[in-house]
Amino acid sequence: MNSILLISWKEIKQRVFKRSYTLVLVLGPIFILTCFYLLVKAADEGKKNVHVLIADPGDILRGVISSKEDPNLRYSFVSDYLEIDEFSKGKPYQEFDALLEVNEKVLNNKKVFIFYRDYLSNRIQNSIRFTFERRIEEVLIDEFSDLTVDDFRQLKQPLNLDFRSITNPTNSNDGEAGWVGYFFGSIIILFTLFYGMSILRGVAREKANRVVEVMVSIVSPTQLMMGKIIGVGAAALLQLVVSLVLIVCGLYLFQEFLFSDFFLNQSLSGVQVSEGATELLQNEFQRVRNNDVIHLLYDRINLALMLPFFFLFFLVAYIFYGAFFSLIGAAMGSEGDGQVLILPLVLLLLFSLFAGYFMVLNPSSQFSSICQYIPFTAPMAVMVKLSMGYALGEGYLLWISFLILLLSAFVILAIAGKVFQSSLLSFGHRLSLKSLFRWRTRV
Amino acid sequence: MIEISHVSKSFRRKSALNNVSLNIPKGKITGLLGPNGAGKTTLIRLMNLMYFPDDGYLKFNGQLLKKEHLKNIGYLPEERGLYPDLSVQEQLTFFARLRGLSNAEATSSANYWIEKLEMKAWRNKEIESLSKGMAQKVQFAVAIVHDPEFLILDEPLTGFDPMNIDLIKRLLFEFKDAGKTILLSTHNMQRVQDMCSHVVLLNKGEVVSASSIGDLFKDYVSNHFVVRYKGTGIAFANALWTDFELVNQLELSDGITEARLLKRGEKSVDDLIKNLQGNVAIEAVHMEQPNLEDIFIGLIEKLENE
Numbered sequence: 019m020n021s022i023l024l025i026s027w028k029e030i031k032q033r034v035f036k037r038s039y040t041l042v043l044v045l046g047p048i049f050i051l052t053c054f055y056l057l058v059k060a061a062d063e064g065k066k067n068v069h070v071l072i073a074d075p076g077d078i079l080r081g082v083i084s085s086k087e088d089p090n091l092r093y094s095f096v097s098d099y100l101e102i103d104e105f106s107k108g109k110p111y112q113e114f115d116a117l118l119e120v121n122e123k124v125l126n127n128k129k130v131f132i133f134y135r136d137y138l139s140n141r142i143q144n145s146i147r148f149t150f151e152r153r154i155e156e157v158l159i160d161e162f163s164d165l166t167v168d169d170f171r172q173l174k175q176p177l178n179l180d181f182r183s184i185t186n187p188t189n190s191n192d193g194e195a196g197w198v199g200y201f202f203g204s205i206i207i208l209f210t211l212f213y214g215m216s217i218l219r220g221v222a223r224e225k226a227n228r229v230v231e232v233m234v235s236i237v238s239p240t241q242l243m244m245g246k247i248i249g250v251g252a253a254a255l256l257q258l259v260v261s262l263v264l265i266v267c268g269l270y271l272f273q274e275f276l277f278s279d280f281f282l283n284q285s286l287s288g289v290q291v292s293e294g295a296t297e298l299l300q301n302e303f304q305r306v307r308n309n310d311v312i313h314l315l316y317d318r319i320n321l322a323l324m325l326p327f328f329f330l331f332f333l334v335a336y337i338f339y340g341a342f343f344s345l346i347g348a349a350m351g352s353e354g355d356g357q358v359l360i361l362p363l364v365l366l367l368l369f370s371l372f373a374g375y376f377m378v379l380n381p382s383s384q385f386s387s388i389c390q391y392i393p394f395t396a397p398m399a400v401m402v403k404l405s406m407g408y409a410l411g412e413g414y415l416l417w418i419s420f421l422i423l424l425l426s427a428f429v430i431l432a433i434a435g436k437v438f439q440s441s442l443l444s445f446g447h448r449l450s451l452k453s454l455f456r457w458r459t460r461v
Numbered sequence: 462m463i464e465i466s467h468v469s470k471s472f473r474r475k476s477a478l479n480n481v482s483l484n485i486p487k488g489k490i491t492g493l494l495g496p497n498g499a500g501k502t503t504l505i506r507l508m509n510l511m512y513f514p515d516d517g518y519l520k521f522n523g524q525l526l527k528k529e530h531l532k533n534i535g536y537l538p539e540e541r542g543l544y545p546d547l548s549v550q551e552q553l554t555f556f557a558r559l560r561g562l563s564n565a566e567a568t569s570s571a572n573y574w575i576e577k578l579e580m581k582a583w584r585n586k587e588i589e590s591l592s593k594g595m596a597q598k599v600q601f602a603v604a605i606v607h608d609p610e611f612l613i614l615d616e617p618l619t620g621f622d623p624m625n626i627d628l629i630k631r632l633l634f635e636f637k638d639a640g641k642t643i644l645l646s647t648h649n650m651q652r653v654q655d656m657c658s659h660v661v662l663l664n665k666g667e668v669v670s671a672s673s674i675g676d677l678f679k680d681y682v683s684n685h686f687v688v689r690y691k692g693t694g695i696a697f698a699n700a701l702w703t704d705f706e707l708v709n710q711l712e713l714s715d716g717i718t719e720a721r722l723l724k725r726g727e728k729s730v731d732d733l734i735k736n737l738q739g740n741v742a743i744e745a746v747h748m749e750q751p752n753l754e755d756i757f758i759g760l761i762e763k764l765e766n767e
Binding site: 227234238 | 509528540544558603
């Protein structure tokens with residue numbers, strides 16, 4: 019055990035104290051956060067401080083649009099029609115960024131145009147749309163009914179006819195949440211691929227420079243293999259944890275300082291509603307606001323549930339695939355050898371990504387059910403399933419997947435240990451499937 | 462020290478060692494000789510538990526060779542291998558710790574050998590930045606850093622300059638004097654003759670000879686004489702009659718010639734002197750000692766002719 023730890027520690031030091039590792043450790047999360055920021059910003063491009071002129075010749079809105087001030091949005095009223103050309107070129111109108119034209123028959127035809135000078139950001143568009151719709155609602159209620167605003171909004175709620183499978187009655191085909199699982203599964207697959215290749219290259223390099231002969235004169239090949247898998251895995255895990263912590267902190271800072279205006283409570287300010295209707299309006303606002311990325315990341319990820327299982331499956335999947343990579347590395351005759359066996363393994367990992375994609379789109383398919391019991395696809399399948407939610411009483415399926423993966427990892431480790439022992443001191447041959455089987459049976 | 466008893470090892474039905482039995486005596490330097498493919502590397506790997514015998518057993522200090530004994534064995538393989546991105550200090554400490562030394566012991570031993578092998582200036586250099594000779598020294602240090610009882614050295618002096626060869630040879634004799642056992646595998650016969658007290662000769666996976674150097678030389682008496690004489694070559698050749706065959710001769714200085722002769726039948730030095738007296742003036746005569754190379758080639762040829 020001590021030898022395994024010593025080898026692991028050497029592997030960790032060889033990787034972690036390298037400048038490239040530190041760079042990836044810091045730049046990786048920065049890159050992801052930058053991508054996320056750009057993604058959000060791309061969806062929010064356009065003018066952000068807007069002064070809107072509302073032309074309301076019929077005085078439909080009665081000079082009111084919202085009860086509170088929005089720092090980014092100002093409204094002014096004119097009680098006459100305004101030609102576009104006049105608005106566009108007229109000197110008194112140059113201070114306005116947009117013209118909202120409320121025709122006199124708006125309560126019947128429900129048609130309103132807003133003409134802008136420069137493109138307005140999505141958030142501003144949504145905010146204007148939301149505020150205006152609420153105001154029109156209030157006018158409609160006042161004109162045509164005796165209902166209160168709250169009662170009207172309760173009645174107005176659309177009927178939600180939700181199609182759900184009888185095998186999964188508590189949850190629907192929640193594609194959005196499925197993508198979160200797909201994201202976690204992809205991280206497992208990509209890290210496994212990246213660090214699996216690192217094991218393979220490490221073993222092949224040690225074979226090529228013959229240090230392996232000194233090593234196996236001191237420790238058993240199985241100890242050498244385990245030390246390598248654990249060491250490289252620890253470096254991978256450290257990178258993953260640090261990256262996740264940095265990303266989570268970054269997302270928190272984004273939420274607090276950069277995207278604060280995207281969050282619900284602030285955005286509802288300025289809308290004339292009673293407390294009772296706030297929840298309904300929140301749902302309504304959530305529906306209309308056009309930033310799924312923020313919604314997905316901040317509202318839909320149940321980190322407390324996802325993270326423990328993510329790390330559990332990451333570790334076992336890494337050992338499972340890592341054993342494959344190490345046995346191929348040990349069986350290679352030279353550093354450039356082994357492509358013939360690396361390709362199928364990489365294809366299996368890519369297939370896993372495809373399987374996850376398919377599962378998000380078709381979560382109830384038989385294929386999806388099978389994938390969670392196949393060790394190669396289980397890490398991805400379970401992450402997707404978990405994010406969508408297991409049906410009540412079916413949580414044990416997750417543990418079955420885990421046990422199958424764990425047992426498979428042990429079996430592959432045992433086989434890899436044998437191949438490692440038999441093939442590590444063979445040099446200069448061409449690697450083939452036949453030789454792998456031969457080494458598996460040789461003691 | 463090491464007892465190898467009826468050991469056989471095959472790879473895919475190809476026999477690498479066949480019923481090998483021998484003893485490597487404690488506190489001696491034993492030379493392991495054999496042509497390529499004789500089974501030397503397989504035997505060395507068996508002693509390091511890198512392979513396991515199909516038949517027979519190996520004993521270390523009277524006990525069946527086990528993993529625990531590896532802490533008392535140092536191994537320098539023929540194909541050198543170190544971690545290229547570790548420094549000299551890190552390399553030695555790592556291998557010492559793997560061999561069971563504590564962190565403090567490993568550091569102290571690494572420091573000792575770095576100084577002893579004159580590598581202080583390279584202590585923090587990575588292996589990939591060292592010269593071949595310096596890397597060889599580190600490799601040698603890796604084999605001895607844990608102060609093993611038994612050292613297996615495969616071509617230990619290859620790649621060293623004469624100064625370092627001398628340094629390593631002195632160290633090996635120091636080890637021997639300290640009671641350590643050394644197995645020296647090499648193709649350099651002269652080196653074995655100079656350094657080893659015992660020799661094991663392997664051929665085609667079998668032990669051809671395993672004895673002390675003295676016994677080996679005693680068994681192989683030379684048929685050659687060397688004569689230094691003053692006189693004419695014709696007179697010398699005529700004096701040999703049919704008892705001795707002139708192999709070659711070389712004029713050393715004016716009138717003095719050294720000749721190498723092969724005796725025929727059971728002739729002795731006395732017979733040679735009797736033949737030559739009166740024909741040439743004999744300056745010196747002696748029986749030529751066989752060298753290890755001659756014995757090695759002779760033994761292998763004899764086996765192949767059988």
